[in-house]
Amino acid sequence: xxxxxxxxxxxxxxxxxxxxxxxxxxxxxxDYADIVDYIVRCTHRIWEAKDVGLIATHYAPDIVIHTMAGxxxxxxxxxANTARTLxxxxxxxxxxxxxxxxxxxxxxxxxxxxxxxxxxxxxxSEFGAETGRRVGFTTIADCLCRANLIVEEWLVRDxxxxxxxxxxxxxxxxxxxxxxxxxxxxxWRAAAMAAIASAEPTPFPRGALPPAGDAAAFAAALFDAVxxxxxxxxxxxxxxxxxxxxxxxxxxxxxxGEVTGWFxxxxxxxxxxxxxxxxxxxxxxxxxxxxxxxxxxxxxxxYGVPSGRAVYLLGVTHWRLFAxxxxxxxxxxxxxxxxxxxxxxR
Amino acid sequence: MTDPGALADTHLHRAVRTTALGERRxxxxxxxxxxxxxxAGITVRSTTDVGAMRVERLxxxxxEWARHVWSVREGAWVARETVIEDGMARxxxxxxxxxxxxxxxxxxxxxHGPLGxxxxxxxxxxxxxxxxxxADFPDVERDLADVVHRLWNGRRLDALAAxxxxxxxxxxxxxxxxxxxxxAWVVALLARYPDAVLLxxxxxxxxxxxxxxxxxxxxxxxxxxxRLIGSSVVTRDTVGRITRDATLIDGxxxxxxxxxxxxxx
Numbered sequence: 001x002x003x004x005x006x007x008x009x010x011x012x013x014x015x016x017x018x019x020x021x022x023x024x025x026x027x028x029x030x031d032y033a034d035i036v037d038y039i040v041r042c043t044h045r046i047w048e049a050k051d052v053g054l055i056a057t058h059y060a061p062d063i064v065i066h067t068m069a070g071x072x073x074x075x076x077x078x079x080a081n082t083a084r085t086l087x088x089x090x091x092x093x094x095x096x097x098x099x100x101x102x103x104x105x106x107x108x109x110x111x112x113x114x115x116x117x118x119x120x121x122x123x124x125s126e127f128g129a130e131t132g133r134r135v136g137f138t139t140i141a142d143c144l145c146r147a148n149l150i151v152e153e154w155l156v157r158d159x160x161x162x163x164x165x166x167x168x169x170x171x172x173x174x175x176x177x178x179x180x181x182x183x184x185x186x187x188w189r190a191a192a193m194a195a196i197a198s199a200e201p202t203p204f205p206r207g208a209l210p211p212a213g214d215a216a217a218f219a220a221a222l223f224d225a226v227x228x229x230x231x232x233x234x235x236x237x238x239x240x241x242x243x244x245x246x247x248x249x250x251x252x253x254x255x256x257g258e259v260t261g262w263f264x265x266x267x268x269x270x271x272x273x274x275x276x277x278x279x280x281x282x283x284x285x286x287x288x289x290x291x292x293x294x295x296x297x298x299x300x301x302x303y304g305v306p307s308g309r310a311v312y313l314l315g316v317t318h319w320r321l322f323a324x325x326x327x328x329x330x331x332x333x334x335x336x337x338x339x340x341x342x343x344x345x346r
Numbered sequence: 347m348t349d350p351g352a353l354a355d356t357h358l359h360r361a362v363r364t365t366a367l368g369e370r371r372x373x374x375x376x377x378x379x380x381x382x383x384x385x386a387g388i389t390v391r392s393t394t395d396v397g398a399m400r401v402e403r404l405x406x407x408x409x410e411w412a413r414h415v416w417s418v419r420e421g422a423w424v425a426r427e428t429v430i431e432d433g434m435a436r437x438x439x440x441x442x443x444x445x446x447x448x449x450x451x452x453x454x455x456x457x458h459g460p461l462g463x464x465x466x467x468x469x470x471x472x473x474x475x476x477x478x479x480x481a482d483f484p485d486v487e488r489d490l491a492d493v494v495h496r497l498w499n500g501r502r503l504d505a506l507a508a509x510x511x512x513x514x515x516x517x518x519x520x521x522x523x524x525x526x527x528x529x530a531w532v533v534a535l536l537a538r539y540p541d542a543v544l545l546x547x548x549x550x551x552x553x554x555x556x557x558x559x560x561x562x563x564x565x566x567x568x569x570x571x572x573r574l575i576g577s578s579v580v581t582r583d584t585v586g587r588i589t590r591d592a593t594l595i596d597g598x599x600x601x602x603x604x605x606x607x608x609x610x611x
Contacts, residue, residue, distance in 0.1 A: 324481075
């Protein structure tokens with residue numbers, strides 16, 4: 001028994017009452033057939049059917065949601081944030097693009113849920129006053145699920161794509177946020193950066209990448225080679241020459257040259273960047289990688305005049321593979337949270 | 347156009363349509379685009395299927411233009427489409443001034459600046475002898491890709507020998523002609539974008555006709571970056587010579603990109 005997935009399934013099929021349980025789900029509501037069904041339908045119920053109160057039966061009371069702007073703790077905060085977002089974007093639809101999951105034992109699952117959201121900004125939001133504009137953006141929610149409850153979540157949203165679609169400069173949003181922050185990095189961010197920076201450096205990677213079939217080893221080796229050791233040319237070993245790449249700010253790239261350019265520009269912005277792969281899930285031809293990184297903003301490549309400030313990144317990358325090569329990548333991190341750090345915020 | 351609502355029977359709710367000017371995500375957005383086309387009086391006058399793509403002639407009272415639509419399916423559903431439309435010919439048919447229309451579109455278009463190099467890892471080396479192809483590219487079409495690669499990336503105009511002198515050629519902007527006309531168009535495009543590279547994305551075939559989907563990335567002589575999508579539908583005779591070639595690239599999208607501001611953080 002395993003989850004059915006979303007490939008080739010239209011929304012009507014995904015939201016229809018499901019047949020018998022396809023996967024062990026101890027403690028989950030009876031009508032959920034597998035972990036993918038749980039994620040897709042509870043998202044629909046809470047966000048699109050507006051049954052926000054269901055968060056009480058789908059999130060642990062002491063839930064921690066990790067974001068690049070800081071943790072959100074407790075179910076009440078999740079409910080408040082959901083209502084806030086819905087008041088600004090009431091017609092938000094959330095299209096599941098992928099649910100890559102891993103069995104973490106004891107009846108628990110880690111699901112990496114990639115969502116394309118489309119919405120109209122018809123209320124005041126964290127970005128400012130109502131604009132009336134349509135927005136489209138990508139979110140990836142890594143959720144640790146047990147007994148019908150999301151007990152921990154790592155949430156990345158392409159907030160700069162939202163700002164750009166609203167006609168607002170991401171840096172302006174970040175500057176305003178930073179101005180309200182106290183000066184030093186928050187303790188949680190300082191601790192996270194210290195943990196990444198203190199890791200033992202890996203030996204220089206001389207050999208070939210592990211096969212993509214060993215998803216955890218492949219992901220760790222690729223991130224290590226390209227980011228930690230600046231071996232940008234490894235892109236040509238891991239990626240299809242026709243790779244389609246989606247990234248923060250709604251960037252769309254194609255092919256080896258542009259993907260290599262992205263990594264070069266990232267290091268060209270944060271010259272001492274160190275990345276750590278924190279979790280890998282793989283189902284079929286899809287791999288989900290959650291990672292964190294830290295470095296100093298010492299180059300102008302992507303984010304303006306170097307500030308010298310230390311930054312922390314929380315990102316999730318989804319790959320689709322064919323014949324051992326990455327043919328599609330979606331990488332999401334919150335560039336507004338990054339610019340907020342660059343501007344001296346928390 | 348097809349009945350807009352009929353997309354609910356053919357396209358996934360999360361279907362995405364990609365053009366050189368961006369993406370439209372979600373079936374509802376695609377239906378809205380179909381409605382807009384119907385409102386503009388645009389009709390599909392002919393359709394020819396070539397494997398996973400189709401060649402269409404669109405029209406209004408003032409004229410016609412070509413569109414190539416590449417589809418990726420998940421089971422019976424269309425999950426993704428890549429659309430290349432002859433935007434300049436469309437402007438002509440709709441009696442629009444292309445320059446003014448491109449400037450208007452560019453004013454609302456905000457792209458990210460280019461990243462990276464065009465010829466990845468090649469440095470000073472010449473273009474490779476063979477085309478660089480994705481793993482799912484059909485082996486039987488490799489020869490065709492190599493010829494196109496030699497012409498476009500190798501700047502080997504002698505590769506045009508693979509086309510019949512009397513080839514029935516059509517290009518963007520409503521251009522038509524034979525091999526000499528095609529040669530003139532290729533040379534003009536490469537002169538306009540001197541560092542352009544052609545990147546192969548997919549191929550599909552039906553009978554003696556093969557279609558190639560590719561990207562063209564480069565910079566104009568003024569230094570403006572362009573990232574275009576192209577599609578070529580070719581028919582070969584029994585000895586493999588190309589007798590028909592319908593190549594499309596959206597010149598209007600190029601004009602927009604050359605005029606558009608780049609997003610700055």
